[in-house]
Amino acid sequence: MADDETDVLEFSLGDGRYCIDIAHVDEIVDANEDVTAIPNSERHVVGVVDxxxxxxxxxxxxxxxxxxxxTEGSRIVVLSEHDATGLLVDDVHEVEAIAEADLDESGASETTRGVVRRDDRFVVWVDPDALV
Structure with a gap:
């Protein structure tokens, strides 16, 4: 891998494709456990699982x-830098190397680093810190 490349985990939310730096991922688990809702939690918090x-x-x-x-929520991407926190995603696809030159930062926002063009689609590179 070249110095200007980053390995990212690609996942989907509905029809959209997203990716996250693999360095932020601790593990990926099936979302087959019942999620226990937390009363009065923030809107983005689905709940907790064991x-x-x-x-x-x-x-x-x-x-x-x-x-x-x-969210269909078939997988949970457990984040390494956030104590016991996971992202509920529809599906996990692959780990790919992305060159920094392929990242279009004009699409960056508070929650994203930008957009990467793949052969037939765009992949939005998300910032995990902004999602939790």
Whole structure:
């Protein structure tokens, strides 16, 4: 891998494709556990689950990204830099290397680093800190 490349995990929310720097990912688990809602929590907090004896907060990145629709929530991407916090995503696709030169930062916002063009689609590079 070249010095100007970053490995990212690509995932989907509805029809949209997103990615996150793999350095921020601790693990990926199936969302087959019942999520317990937390009364009066922030709108982006789905609830908590028990992952191997640890209470893990599950957040819906759609809320912070301004995406419409409901998350099917088949996978949880557990973040490494946020104590027991995971993103509820529809599906996880692949890990790919992205060159910094391929990142179009004109699409950057409070929650995103920019947009990467792939062969037939755009992938939005999200900032995990802004989602939790």
């Amino acid at each position: 992952l191997r004896g640890q209470t893990t907060t599950v957040v819906d990145p759609r809320v912070k990204l301004g995406e419409a629709g409901e």
